[in-house]
Amino acid sequence: MSEDKYIKIFCMEIEEHIKEIGAYLKTLADNPKSKDAAGSVMKSLHSIKGIAGTMGYSSVLKLSHATEELVDSHLKRGIALDDASLQLIYDVIDAIEGFKSSLPVMDDSIIKRTLKRVKDASSGKKPQRVVERKELEEKINSSVDEMLESIDSNIKINVGTIDEIIADISELKYTEQALKALNESIRSYKLKIIIKKINEQLVKLSHRLIQIKMQPFDTIIEQLERAINEYCLATGKKINFTVNTNDVMIDSTVLKILIAPLIHLIRNAVDHGIEPVQERKETGKTEKGNISLTINKVHDFVEVIIKDDGRGILTEKVIGKAIEKGYIDERPYVIDGNFLLYILTHPGFTTKDDVSTISGRGIGLDIVRSSLENIGGCVSLNTKRGEGTQLTLNVPVTTSVIRALLVKSAGETVAIPSSNIIRILLAGGDSFTKDADGVLINYIHEGKEVEVKRLASLFKGSRGINGNNGNNEYNILLVKIKDEESALLVDELICEEPVFIKPMTKPLKKLSTVLGYSISGDGTPVFMLDINSL
């Protein structure tokens, strides 16, 4: 270790003790007879003595030793430290501070003078405060420096305040859109340029603010690990918790919202998912249960996977309970993760019997789901009896802005996240395979057949032109839906821009087709489509 590092360590340790002495001197000023406070001052002086000795700073060692003796003699004689003595000790810590600041030069002139005063006081002379003009000036200057240092150039700002500023920007964005709409009738080139500039600046500003809000996912891992350890101690289970955050960064508002659901799901995995050691041995599993947490960034979303190798959900019992409670009339034909989630997240579906890995936690799971839905996220479940359960949470990287392509279909404007779009194409009618009625079935893209989907089909009773612009040409968005490429037919392309999204309100909140909505320049809502629902 370099000498520099030793000095840094010395300074850091000394600083702690100096702060402690300062605090106890305040106590002694209020209560001069406090033996505890005087004892604590001695202890800190003793520590300083030790550290100074290790570093070879003999003058500091001598001063702290003499001051310790002074306090000790008062304590032994049962005499309270008077104001003059307290002032002297303040001067001692100032002298040590001064020495510390002079390092590595080791200016101990003040230390030596103060040592003389301490010795005088110990021998019965009333301590006198000798402050030379030069020393006073130095003191004032160093106080100014300290005060300047205490005003940090980095300030803390509440995330809520940033959110409020972003909301204000989104209001400005609506104004900008209103101007744009107005200019369509005025058609002023100058105004067009101004609007463009406003738009650029708003985007830049919102992006900067969002960057400020970003935090690494790692920030909450320690908290989760601690929770796991506590649950292990409480249940007597042994668990191997593995984490892979892939250095994903996420909006701190989203991260905050995720903490409670994650702790809840991990607790469920420990409590109900992972079997007791004996049961695991009997089923041929390792003594230690495994819970893994994996974080992936998928376009504008963060995927959080919590997986355990426990006993899985007892599907039949969950269904039995759901019928008993009247949530469903009969056993459904298809039972999958979504169906189980629908039952398990039913408000009030909480059973005290141990029916599943997440049973007895119905209310909690409902809260998990609604917390995610509030920010345009969702949860999915996969479980296999005897093998474990996997819960996947999908949340937006940020709740504030998503870059999206605005398109029109069936007379309605919708926003499609740009991250879902691979390519935008204008295709001739002969680029498609058709059925006997001439309905487009597949689009032939680079020799491959890609399934055609119609955005207009999402609007009931729509009179959409299904992407045909009248010249036997079609507007196509080549999108990725659940890892498969699809050709999405839209009537009109409007523009690509950052869209400020708000979460859906009830009862539309659970609608899987939309991620949220924004407000257009004319005050009407524009829905942000969840392409995976198509």
Place this chain on the structure above:
Amino acid sequence: MDIFVFFVDNDFFAFKVQTVQEVTEMRRLVKVPGSLGYIKGAINYKGTLYCIIDPSLLFKHNRTHDDNKAERDFDIIILSDDRYKVGFLAEKIIGVKSIDGSGEEAVQAAKATFLNGVCKVDGFDVKLIDEKEVFNTIERAAYNLML
């Protein structure tokens, strides 16, 4: 019991008076992708998204007559529920009416989804809408779409 009566497509409907927050003029309804047929659309009302329901479509698939043109003169009844942001279309607002008896005795049981029952007002049958059932059905349907 006081009820708030309105008229749509040859039928009288009503809510318990305390259910109604206010009445606002018709505005452009934006279609909600993938939503149920009786959800006519959504509006931005005082900065919040409201889902707008056509009550006549709760009980039949289509309106008796094509009134898309007349819809411009409709009103929207905003309900006062704290959690659910919902409005109902009204062709004509009749207003608050008192019906004899309190609560259930005044309302004749009528076996139909979305209905609390039917009551008589000035000799006409008025369908008292069970708005909670409407909210729950929309939420359940959202799940069905997902399944």
